[in-house]
Amino acid sequence: MARTRVRIPSLLALSAAALLLTSACGNSDPSTVDAARPQDGKPSVVVTTTWEGAFAKAAGAEDIKVIVPQSVHHAPDYDPKPSDLAAVAKADFVLYAPFEPYAAKIKEAAGSKAKLVEVELDNDPTKVSAEVGRLAGLFGTAEAATQWKTGFDTEYAKLNQELRAGWPGGRSPSVVTQVFTAWSAKLAGATTVGTYGPEAVTPAQLAELAAKKPELVLDNAHMSTGTVLPDSGAKQVKIVNYPGEDLDLLSVYRNAAAELKKAMGAS
Structure with a gap:
């Protein structure tokens, strides 16, 4: 990281x-x-x-x-x-x-x-x-x-299917993602048009990412640098990588799916 x-x-x-x-x-x-x-x-x-x-x-x-x-x-x-x-x-x-x-x-x-x-x-x-x-x-x-792993594969496929069903207008949303939250874009079946981090985003990078006109920005909740593209109109989504005290890794995917569903519904 x-x-x-x-x-x-x-x-x-x-x-x-x-x-x-x-x-x-x-x-x-x-x-x-x-x-x-x-x-x-x-x-x-x-x-x-x-x-x-x-x-x-x-x-x-x-x-x-x-x-x-x-x-x-x-x-x-x-x-x-x-x-x-x-x-x-x-x-x-x-x-x-x-x-x-x-x-x-x-x-x-x-x-x-x-x-x-x-x-x-x-x-x-x-x-x-x-x-x-x-x-x-x-x-x-x-x-x-x-x-x-058998249970994980089943749950992952289910979440992926549900997220694809929620694509705005029936098409894969375009996203910019922090490098350590790229997995959540994959979970949603989203189209990644750019990445950033873990270092702070430079003005040149901001301009380049904004030009991609992403619908969503997937931000790492543990390494957030604030609003990444404040004037782009993109919906920023906080993605959490760490599970809770129950050490349930599947909860990380469920929580990410829930946040992505909300964001796609609002975009």
């Missing part, structure tokens, strides 16, 4: 707490530990945000601890607490995104033997299916992941 500011000084302050945790974890070299598949078949998974948590749940994990509270709008700015280190120290897996560089620091500070797994956070259905399948392979939960 975007280049972000990350504040890690709190990790230095937590070093003392980390020493207590590492003594409880033993002194084995983490690189020699095979954390790919827990003996009881039920991995303990720590995730940085609800987005990774939803991927883990879809893959079949049941014991999931989310570090960054949902109330934190910009996850990379979160300062980990001693309780976060404690959770990591007991985990089999730690899931993080590349734009959350503190994840590796958390694992190191806690002395965890967990397998650190980078997750590609993108709600494009093809990428979701690939990531869920990959995680299930690590967790040893392939059967659960297969069941989830």
